[in-house]
Amino acid sequence: MWFKNLYFFAFTRPFEWSEQDLEKHLGEHLFTPCGSTEMSHFGWVNALGKNGSSTVHSVNGNHLLCARKEEKILPAPVIKEMLEEKIALLEREQSRGATKKEKEQFKEDIIFELLPRAFSRVTDTHAYINPEHNIIVINTSSRSKAEDFLALLRKVLGTLPVTSVSPEKAPDEMMTDWLTEHNIGENFQLGLEAEFHALGDDGAVVRVKNQELDSDEIKAHLDAEKFVVKLALEWDDAMSFILCDDLAIKRVKFFDVIHEQNEDIDKDDILARLDADFALMAGEINRFIHDLLAEFSVKTTDYLEK
16 A cells, blocks of 8 residues: 555646546446457556455545556567568568568567467556645556556546646755755755766766765766756655656655554454554645655646746
């Protein structure tokens, strides 16, 4: 239940779907397993997995959703080898090279032949919507998977007016300033990890780990006009994370002091514990996003159309 990576987006129009509206729309696009000749399926499952009974689980104004994707795995080298065999056979039998169209048809036939025997990879992606804070937060380390989630939600709702948060001062500039000017907000503390890039496509890349970020060694990289693209931080004695230059939040780790707040809940009551953990986590993430964007002098509500 605890999110480990965050991509968050702001709504450009108020999110006005109720829990019941969401559940109705998601129920029309539930996940079903792939058929024997299908490459992939993408749909909605119970928000709390086997312990839940609905596609939407709402606590304190946070609506939890879960999208499941099944993809058939077909090794590219196997397809390539079979394709080369078919092309070679045609060349021997007809004494000519295969056309582009024939190669494409061969490849389609091979994939169709292999699909019933292919292994499947199933992944679940959780996210929650908080209309009051005007955000949707997706638990993934991949922007493309975050975009896929948004696309599926847009498909079922008919519209999903969201945008990436784009502060006036770019995140890489701000993170570099935090190290050079030591002006990071009081709720944030520097960690021991960072990644620096020099200007230019062929510029140097430097990664440091277990390194004090206010040391002379780090200052030398900054003096050499390298800028920060990833930075380890801690927030409000509640969690640690890596901030990236696209405002993605990676490797989120909530501290024990947060987890311990729900220790009094009976562990045998799985549903109650999941409910409490989600409420606690979403509340902390909402506060965190507010504090983080305050460093950039923006709020998620700034993106609402006037």
